[in-house]
Amino acid sequence: MAITKVASPKDLDKLQKQCQTEQDKHKRKLMVCCGPGCLANGAAEIVTEFKSQLKKKRIKGFSVEAMKETGCHGFCEQGPLVVVEPQGTFYTRVKKKDVERIVEETLRNNKVVDDLLYTAPDEKTYRDYREIPFYKHQKRIALRNLGHINQCDIRDYIAVGGYQALAKALNKMSPSKVIEEVKTSGLRGRGGGGFPAGRKWESCARLEERPHYVICNGDEGDPGAFMDRAIMEGDPHSVLEGMAICAYAVDSSEGYIYVREEYPLAVQFLQEAIREAEEYGLLGDNILGTDFSFHIKISRGGGAFVCGESSALMKSVAGEVGEPRAKYIRSVQKGLYDRPTVLNNVESYANVPVIIDRGGKWFAKIGTETSAGTKAFSLVGKVVNGGLIEVPMGTTLREIVFDIGGGIRNDRPFKAVQTGGPSGGCLPDDKLDLSVDFDTLTKAGSMMGSGGMIVMDEGTCVVDVAKYFLKFLVDESCGKCTPCREGLYQLYLLAVKISEGMATENDLDKMEQLSGVIIDASLCGLGKSGPNPFLSTIRYFRDEYLTHIRDKRCPAGVCKALITYEVDAQACDGCMACIHACAANAISGKKGEVHTIDQTKCDKCGACFAVCNRHAIKVA
Amino acid sequence: MNHDMSKLPDIFARYPQKPQSLIAVLQDIQKEFNFLPCEALKETAKHLDVPLSKVFSVSTFYNAFSLNPKGEKVIRICMGTTCHIRGAGLIQDQLESKLGIKAGQTTSDMKFTIEVVNCVGACSMAPVVIVNDKYYADVKVNQTKKILKGG
Numbered sequence: 001m002a003i004t005k006v007a008s009p010k011d012l013d014k015l016q017k018q019c020q021t022e023q024d025k026h027k028r029k030l031m032v033c034c035g036p037g038c039l040a041n042g043a044a045e046i047v048t049e050f051k052s053q054l055k056k057k058r059i060k061g062f063s064v065e066a067m068k069e070t071g072c073h074g075f076c077e078q079g080p081l082v083v084v085e086p087q088g089t090f091y092t093r094v095k096k097k098d099v100e101r102i103v104e105e106t107l108r109n110n111k112v113v114d115d116l117l118y119t120a121p122d123e124k125t126y127r128d129y130r131e132i133p134f135y136k137h138q139k140r141i142a143l144r145n146l147g148h149i150n151q152c153d154i155r156d157y158i159a160v161g162g163y164q165a166l167a168k169a170l171n172k173m174s175p176s177k178v179i180e181e182v183k184t185s186g187l188r189g190r191g192g193g194g195f196p197a198g199r200k201w202e203s204c205a206r207l208e209e210r211p212h213y214v215i216c217n218g219d220e221g222d223p224g225a226f227m228d229r230a231i232m233e234g235d236p237h238s239v240l241e242g243m244a245i246c247a248y249a250v251d252s253s254e255g256y257i258y259v260r261e262e263y264p265l266a267v268q269f270l271q272e273a274i275r276e277a278e279e280y281g282l283l284g285d286n287i288l289g290t291d292f293s294f295h296i297k298i299s300r301g302g303g304a305f306v307c308g309e310s311s312a313l314m315k316s317v318a319g320e321v322g323e324p325r326a327k328y329i330r331s332v333q334k335g336l337y338d339r340p341t342v343l344n345n346v347e348s349y350a351n352v353p354v355i356i357d358r359g360g361k362w363f364a365k366i367g368t369e370t371s372a373g374t375k376a377f378s379l380v381g382k383v384v385n386g387g388l389i390e391v392p393m394g395t396t397l398r399e400i401v402f403d404i405g406g407g408i409r410n411d412r413p414f415k416a417v418q419t420g421g422p423s424g425g426c427l428p429d430d431k432l433d434l435s436v437d438f439d440t441l442t443k444a445g446s447m448m449g450s451g452g453m454i455v456m457d458e459g460t461c462v463v464d465v466a467k468y469f470l471k472f473l474v475d476e477s478c479g480k481c482t483p484c485r486e487g488l489y490q491l492y493l494l495a496v497k498i499s500e501g502m503a504t505e506n507d508l509d510k511m512e513q514l515s516g517v518i519i520d521a522s523l524c525g526l527g528k529s530g531p532n533p534f535l536s537t538i539r540y541f542r543d544e545y546l547t548h549i550r551d552k553r554c555p556a557g558v559c560k561a562l563i564t565y566e567v568d569a570q571a572c573d574g575c576m577a578c579i580h581a582c583a584a585n586a587i588s589g590k591k592g593e594v595h596t597i598d599q600t601k602c603d604k605c606g607a608c609f610a611v612c613n614r615h616a617i618k619v620a
Numbered sequence: 621m622n623h624d625m626s627k628l629p630d631i632f633a634r635y636p637q638k639p640q641s642l643i644a645v646l647q648d649i650q651k652e653f654n655f656l657p658c659e660a661l662k663e664t665a666k667h668l669d670v671p672l673s674k675v676f677s678v679s680t681f682y683n684a685f686s687l688n689p690k691g692e693k694v695i696r697i698c699m700g701t702t703c704h705i706r707g708a709g710l711i712q713d714q715l716e717s718k719l720g721i722k723a724g725q726t727t728s729d730m731k732f733t734i735e736v737v738n739c740v741g742a743c744s745m746a747p748v749v750i751v752n753d754k755y756y757a758d759v760k761v762n763q764t765k766k767i768l769k770g771g
Contacts, residue, residue, distance in 0.1 A: 040742040040755040076744030223700035226741030261647065261684045262740055300647055302682025305738065319642035320674075321681045380702040380743035387744055418701065452743075454701045468704050472738070478681070581762045583717065605717075606710045610761040 005281030007289035009167040012158070015280075019159035026066035030107070031083040033147060035072025035234060035388070036226050038079035039265075042096070046080055049099040059107045068156070071234010073147030075134055076387040078118060083129060083147070090129035091116040121384060121406060134385045137404045139366070141374045142190070142350040143227075143390045146234040152269055154276040157237040163282050165353035169245050170290050173356075178249040179205060182352065184360030186372030191217055191308070191345030192420065192449040193525075194371070194438040197352075203332045204340045205250045212252040213341040214243050214294075216349055217313060218259040218266065221305040222421025223472065225452030227376040228346035230388050232259065232266035235350065236273035240283060240296060242349030245356055247294040250342055255296040256317050261303050270298055305422070305476035309524050310335070310343050312478065323478045324524035345450065347376055367393030371437035375448070381418075381455035382409050391436070398432040401455055412457040416540070420449030422469045422476075423529035425536025426462060445536040447529070461556035462537040462544050467495040469533035477526065484527030487518040491534060498545060500561040501552035508538065508545060557619035560604045564620050569594045571616035578608035578617060623657040632667050639670045642678055646685060654694075655686045683738075691726045691733040695767070698748040700739030707761065708747040712736065714764040715749075732768070 006012050023029075032050060034043045047069055054064045073081050078092035084106055091102060091113065098116055105111045118132055119125045126132045140146075149156035157163070169178050183198030204212055216239060220228040232239060243255050259267050274296050277283035285293040299317045306312045310331045312322035317336055335341025351373060355363045364372045371393040377400065380386045384406035391400060397417055401407065408414050416426040419436075425446035427434065434440050438448050456465070470492040479485045494511050497503040515531030522528050538545060547553050554562040567578075567587075574592040586602040589595030597608070609617045631648045635641035645668065649660050656679050665672040679685045697703075697712050712734075716722055719732050726733040742748050745757035749767055756767055 036741045037744040040745045040748060040757050076742075079744070220741070221738065223704075223739035224702050224743055225739070226743060229741040262737060300644065301684075302643055302647070302678075303684040303738070304682050316643065317640075319638075319640040319644075319678075321677055378741075378743055380746065381705060421701075452701065454705065454743075456705060460705050465701075465705065468701070472699075476738075583714070603713075603717075605713055605761060606707065607714070607761045 003279050005279075006163075007281060009171050009288065012163060012167050012288065016158050016161065016164070019155045022155065023159050026063070028062060028066065028087070028107070029085045030062075030067040031070045031073070031085060031147060032067065033071075033073040033079060033081040033083070034069045034151065035074075035076065035079070035146075035230055037072070037076030037387070038081055041079050043080040045096050046082070046094055046099060049096050050103070053099055053103045057103055057108070059103065062107050068150040069152070070149065071146040071151040072230035072388050074138075074143070074388040075118075075129075075132075075385065077385055085148075088128035088130050090118055090126065090132070092118045133406065134387065134389075134404055137391070137399060138389055139374050139392050140390045141354050141366075142231065142238075142347045142376050143235075143388065144354065145238060146230060146388070149235070151234050151236070152272055154237060154273065154280060154282075157235070161357070162237055162353075163241055165356035166241050166244050166248075166282065167288055169248055169356050170288055170292055175205060175249045175251065178245060178356065181360040182249070182355060185355045185363035186360075186370075187348065187351055187355060187363065188371060188438060189344055190347035190351070190375065190450070192423070192447065194448060197344055197348055200332055200344070201246060201249050201342055203330075204342045207333065207340040209340055210251075211254060211339055212250050213336045213339055214247045214250065214252045214255040215314070215317065215336060215341060215343045216243055216255070216257040217308065217310075217343055217345040218257055218263070219301050219308040219313060220260060220263075220346070220450060221308045221476075222450050222452045224378065224380055224418070224454045225421060225450050226378045227388060227451045229263050229266055231346050231350050231376075232263065233269050236270045237277065238350040238353060239270070239346055240273055240277055242352035243296060244283060244287065244294050245352050246342055246344070246349065248292055250340075252342070253293050253295065255294060256299050256336070257296060258299045258301055258307070258313050258317055260301045267298060267300060274298070304478070305472075306478045306524070306526050309526060312524070313343065314341065321478075323480045324526075326523055347451070368435065368437045370439055375436065375451060377451045377453045379405050379453050379455070382412070382457040382460065383407070383455040384409055393437045394435045396433050396435055397427065400436065400453065401432065405455065408455065408457045412459065414455070415458050415460055416456045416462065418446075418454040418456065418465065419452065420447035420532070421452050422472050423447060423525065423532055424449045425532050426456070426465065426540065427536070428540040431540075445532070445539055447532075459556055459558070461554055461558035462541040463495065463499050463548055463554070464556070464558045466534045466537045467492065467499055470495055470530075473526065473530045477530075481522045481527055483518045483521040484523075484530060487514055488527070488530050490514060491518070491531060495534065498548050499554070499559040501548060501559075503549050505546070505549055508549070512538070563604065564599055565597055565602060565604060565606075565608060566618050566620055567595050567597055568616045568618050571614050573614055573616075575614075577611045577613070581607040581611045583607065623653060623659065625659055625663065627652055628660060628663050637668060639668055642668055642670055642675065643682070646675075646679060650685055654690045655688055658687075688726065689730070691730050693731060693751055693770075694733045694735060696735045696737045696740075696750040697723070698740045698742070698746070698750070699736045700741075700743055700746070702743040703739075703747040706746045710761050711747055711749065711759055711764060714761055715768070718764060718768060
């Protein structure tokens with residue numbers, strides 16, 4: 001089909017109607033989630049199977065086009081997910097062999113396949129996903145289209161009102177009105193910094209020097225965070241539209257999306273989306289028939305965490321080593337190639353079309369006074385219902401972890417929730433009623449960060465977590481500033497010492513002192529917030545550190561040097577599974593007899609613990 | 621070792637002949653050869669008119685680049701926070717001891733390379749191990765043999 005360029009808002013309206021009619025043809029739609037989690041669990045195989053089954057079976061009133069490969073639907077823990085709309089029938093953990101049943105029973109006979117429905121821990125089964133607590137407590141703005149539209153089809157995006165906000169901005173609003181609207185909305189940068197987006201745009205727009213650049217930060221380096229990946233893969237056009245609106249507001253004609261190399265699908269889908277949008281005249285030269293032109297290029301990152309920092313990112317886009325610079329002059333003024341540059345992250349841009357469409361005032365009413373709108377999180381770790389969520393700012397940690405997340409796996413006690421990635425911190429149970437917004441989290445010694453939320457139970461050792469993040473930061477420090485490069489390394493070595501039971505309380509003082517120096521004397525955010533994983537854990541879990549130091553014990557049973565694996569003679573039925581699993585040949589015993597572990601040979605790999613069905617291996 | 625440098629002109633042609641294209645060119649070379657051969661770095665420096673020292677500095681700064689050839693199978697152990705707290709470290713220990721190499725190294729028969737990556741964004745499936753393009757989700761300590769066999 002030849003594509004005619006959309007040359008005016010009227011054209012866009014017409015096209016939207018056309019796309020909607022295409023959609024309305026399908027009375028039912030089958031959504032196969034192809035988000036990061038579901039793909040890792042075999043969603044691609046399910047898509048192929050559906051295609052072949054649908055071709056073979058020819059269901060009356062259901063064509064192959066009514067099957068959509070969508071972005072992340074959110075409930076990753078239960079993936080791969082298949083949803084039948086409009087009923088909202090929600091199938092979980094779908095395997096290739098289940099596909100035929102879904103086609104026959106649900107698509108042909110309009111029946112629900114009961115055993116594939118979601119059953120909550122309280123045994124309640126849900127027919128409509130919208131009723132599931134995981135979804136019920138959410139409010140989706142940035143993730144509005146995820147799971148509902150075909151991730152690689154601009155016509156799906158246009159059908160749900162895509163690019164209408166851009167048309168509105170270009171035809172009904174002046175650039176300064178656009179900026180005013182974004183300022184009114186109170187939108188703050190979703191990458192972690194929380195700087196008001198409208199003010200950033202305004203400072204850039206005011207500068208006379210040309211050209212201006214618009215950059216989208218899709219580097220999402222925080223481990224445990226995948227919101228931006230999900231948006232870039234599941235709704236790439238919302239990011240492009242947000243960037244184009246920004247470009248119009250700040251008079252830019254050239255934009256870049258910086259995407260991590262680890263996200264090859266995001267790169268591919270964004271590239272396709274850019275090509276499509278250009279074909280339709282919604283990006284490129286003379287957008288929507290106006291004299292506004294905006295081109296977006298993709299710049300692939302090289303797997304360096306520090307490149308999430310604005311000045312380092314801009315150097316990397318320019319093909320250089322990503323070392324941050326001192327920001328006496330902000331990157332809005334001297335950014336890419338030393339030109340004025342607006343840099344926002346993926347989620348921020350994804351919010352922009354909605355703000356323009358529904359108005360800044362509408363957005364500002366959601367959330368709290370100082371943190372407007374919603375925030376997407378990847379809720380993961382030892383939580384029952386892990387996945388991708390979006391909630392209004394001001395929701396409490398308790399609501400997120402327990403109402404949406406369903407509490408802790410295996411009914412173990414909650415210990416902490418880690419937010420803000422390596423620069424953030426761990427918050428204990430008495431902070432569960434804190435409101436999740438930029439300022440409250442920072443005050444509590446953590447931070448919002450880009451939105452990773454990792455739930456920890458008693459089996460997580462905070463010393464180990466601090467050690468983990470310090471190791472991460474040591475590896476990722478660019479090496480420019482000595483306090484960060486050497487200081488974090490020394491902090492890491494001291495954390496190792498504690499985890500091995502070799503430290504003294506004096507070492508804790510040293511760590512606290514050193515942290516102060518690193519914070520004061522590092523140039524960029526990576527160094528300045530580097531000691532946070534240690535500082536927040538020592539603030540809330542000093543006792544656990546002291547147990548490692550004084551009693552040479554790791555209460556969580558994680559620090560290898562301080563634990564032993566033992567066989568519980570009461571529980572062991574002598575099945576020999578652990579003997580086969582032990583690579584160190586440290587376990588002996590005959591079939592049907594209680595096994596024993598030779599501590600001198602045991603390398604504490606945990607294999608016996610993992611294979612024992614009777615929970616007879618104890619960690620002490 | 622000799623590598624087929626005849627593919628370089630193709631790669632060069634994809635990007636403007638400017639120093640800004642350095643990272644993109646190196647990424648494509650890495651993809652083609654699975655590492656950055658020394659000859660290719662020299663050619664890149666010449667082509668983009670960038671000092672070889674700068675090409676070297678960029679190639680060693682980013683984790684995505686490797687100056688050493690990689691094995692037939694690249695085992696990537698995700699070491700995101702979720703994978704870590706769900707036991708990715710124990711899985712790393714197992715794979716390392718089974719292959720007799722450390723993360724970042726390649727077996728002498730060039731069959732396996734172990735890499736540790738920061739986060740692949742599949743946290744709900746943690747711990748995750750990826751062999752070439754195949755994902756292993758919710759990996760248990762005793763499944764490493766299966767992973768090495770490719771099952």
